Amino acid sequence: MSTYQIPKLTLVGAGPGAEDLITLRGIKALQGADVVLYDALVNPTLLEHAKPEALKVYVGKRRQALRYTQEQINTLIVDLAFTHGHVVRLKGGDPHVFGRGNEELQYADSYNIDTEFIPGISSAIGVAGLAGIPVTQRGISESVWVVTGTTREGTLSDDVLQAARSNATVVILMGVHRLDEIVEIFKKEGKAGTAIAVIQNGSLPGEQYVLGTVDTIATLVAAKNMAAPAIMVVGEVVRQHSRFQLEQIAQAHLIY
Numbered sequence: 001m002s003t004y005q006i007p008k009l010t011l012v013g014a015g016p017g018a019e020d021l022i023t024l025r026g027i028k029a030l031q032g033a034d035v036v037l038y039d040a041l042v043n044p045t046l047l048e049h050a051k052p053e054a055l056k057v058y059v060g061k062r063r064q065a066l067r068y069t070q071e072q073i074n075t076l077i078v079d080l081a082f083t084h085g086h087v088v089r090l091k092g093g094d095p096h097v098f099g100r101g102n103e104e105l106q107y108a109d110s111y112n113i114d115t116e117f118i119p120g121i122s123s124a125i126g127v128a129g130l131a132g133i134p135v136t137q138r139g140i141s142e143s144v145w146v147v148t149g150t151t152r153e154g155t156l157s158d159d160v161l162q163a164a165r166s167n168a169t170v171v172i173l174m175g176v177h178r179l180d181e182i183v184e185i186f187k188k189e190g191k192a193g194t195a196i197a198v199i200q201n202g203s204l205p206g207e208q209y210v211l212g213t214v215d216t217i218a219t220l221v222a223a224k225n226m227a228a229p230a231i232m233v234v235g236e237v238v239r240q241h242s243r244f245q246l247e248q249i250a251q252a253h254l255i256y
């Protein structure tokens with residue numbers, strides 16, 4: 001005889017990758033989960049916090065063979081909440097930063113399923129900080145813009161141009177494959193000499209980064225064969241990185 005489980009959805013931010021960058025509240029939610037649905041950018045070791053009998057379902061969009069659409073994920077959450085009880089939806093970084101997290105909360109809510117949100121450390125801020133770059137600093141940058149390099153239509157967001165025109169630190173997610181386009185935008189705004197960092201796999205063992213200027217960054221990224229997941233940080237705060245000056249001297253001798 002099966003016991004009735006109260007349906008619930010908890011949307012949890014897993015942080016940027018390292019297993020100890022999730023919140024304590026997030027771990028507690030995992031411990032109480034009957035089902036965990038997790039994404040490609042979630043560290044799989046986090047699943048060990050869930051009960052052995054909890055159902056664990058990978059719904060990431062990176063391994064093409066197992067691709068779920070957003071609509072299928074929404075339906076799965078609702079179905080599993082009614083059949084199994086507490087669904088924890090674990091997403092990389094913070095689910096509300098380019099994570100489509102609210103769509104899942106709203107969908108579950110439309111079925112009168114109880115929902116809870118547990119934020120996570122977004123790669124936009126956390127990966128930069130972990131790499132030694134503060135996204136704002138008194139006297140250097142008064143604001144930070146977090147922009148997507150890839151919109152719903154698959155194009156570069158117009159906001160990149162608006163951001164390039166501002167004095168803000170600009171953090172671009174999902175943009176490394178459009179680096180050339182992004183570089184051109186900043187150059188047109190007279191920012192060829194502005195400092196820029198690209199950080200891949202932040203907080204993970206495979207982390208790598210490059211520090212350059214808008215002018216040099218494409219060469220540096222190509223030399224290290226960098227790809228997603230990576231963030232770009234554009235702005236003078238990048239010069240606060242302890243190796244920035246040293247790297248510029250080294251590059252001046254190696255590249256040019």
Ligand SMILES: C[S@@+](CC[C@H](N)C(=O)[O-])C[C@H]1O[C@@H](n2cnc3c(N)ncnc32)[C@H](O)[C@@H]1O
Nearest residue numbers: 093094097099122123173174201202229230231
């Ligand atoms: C769909 S967005 C999700 C962002 C996530 N919600 C967050 O707050 O970090 C995925 C993008 O986040 C960035 N990203 C996520 N984790 C990262 C990491 N560990 N290192 C560098 N970039 C990362 C990359 O730009 C990646 O393409």
